[in-house]
Amino acid sequence: MSFDFELILAIAFLVTGVFWVYDRIVYFPKRKRVLANMATEARSALGKEAQQRLAETPKFVVEVKSYFVIIAIIFGLRSFVVEPFQIPSGSMLPTLKIGDFILVNKFDYGLRLPVLNITIIPTTEPKRGDVVVFKYPLKPDLNYIKRLVGLPGDQVSYRNKILTVNGQQVSKDLLAKLSISLNPNQEPVELFSENLGGVEHEVYNSYRFTPHEGEWTVPEGHYFVMGDNRDNSADSRFWGFVPDENMKGRAFYVWLHWDEFFSIPSFKNNGLIE
Known part of the structure; x- marks a missing residue:
């Protein structure tokens, strides 16, 4: 519930x-x-x-x-300055882990009226590569977090685990082949360093088929988002684009990691989100 x-x-x-x-x-x-x-x-x-x-x-x-x-x-703080969130799923691995507590900058994308989310004072526009928190378009009372891949008017393609934006392939370099479990199939993954709009970050690709391949044109006033755990993320490839009015802010800092209620909180992964 x-x-x-x-x-x-x-x-x-x-x-x-x-x-x-x-x-x-x-x-x-x-x-x-x-x-x-x-x-x-x-x-x-x-x-x-x-x-x-x-x-x-x-x-x-x-x-x-x-x-x-x-x-x-x-x-006032939550509405206009900074808002805390907890990561509930592995769709943003390896960048964000399940149980990470993060801070979201609420004024980067303009000061917005609470609840209505209407911009009252414009500031800066979302940028490609940002990690963004937004209201899930199909159920606005849920908050989602993904990486912003496509801006309004962009042509986005994802085929054979290759991401292309406006005809330019997004560069990524293989860092390691890992034997870790990202889902019940216990499948191994490859760890890549990706450069998206000048933002360098890590992404996972599994060895199985690439889910929901295709090409998309981002409409005006909307954004295309994807999880860094590319083959285990329900994102814009599945449910569509994020309207600008659903944007809540930019995730910028991990301040705590807490796996479960009876575990010991950890601060070892604290740092800025890239």
Whole structure:
């Protein structure tokens, strides 16, 4: 079962904000008058919580509005500065591992309204080679992470494990042949160093057939994305293009790795995402 944490946080921000404003308009002036009429010693003896209850301020108003500031800070940071995510699958291996906790830059692609994701202040455009987080087009309450391969208007081809963009083959060099398991078939893989738009990163190719080969023309206002685990990734080859309004930001840093709840978190793989 999935849930939209961004939407839940936005609702919490609005609800606590309404109570905070209501308290400032209705009860705060009354509390201020009561405190002004009290002797200095009596005023000093009152704790902060007791002061909040003056002027018959309802307890539920005090409780709800007390969360507003911390929720506003979290909401602002997540919406406009940086947002944390956890990697749930192996589609971005070897760049990102299952259990990696990453940070996503939320203002690289423009400041956007939370939930609606509408750009209000343009900044820079997504670039080929970026690792991007976006709302899955077929189910927008899910967040996906892939590498941006095709920009609007690009011609993208993937055949026989060869990636071509606008007629130019994307260069890659074999680094190693590995005997590791990327899926239940326990198949070996080849590790390559790929240069995509000047961004050097590593990718995996399996020895089996290349899934869903083809050629695609990226429409305006959309992007073509692929996983670095090229033969084990459900990406634009399968479900289509990513609309610009679904873009959430650029993944830039791994700050923690935690395999499972009862394992020990690790910081050894911390670093910038290439």
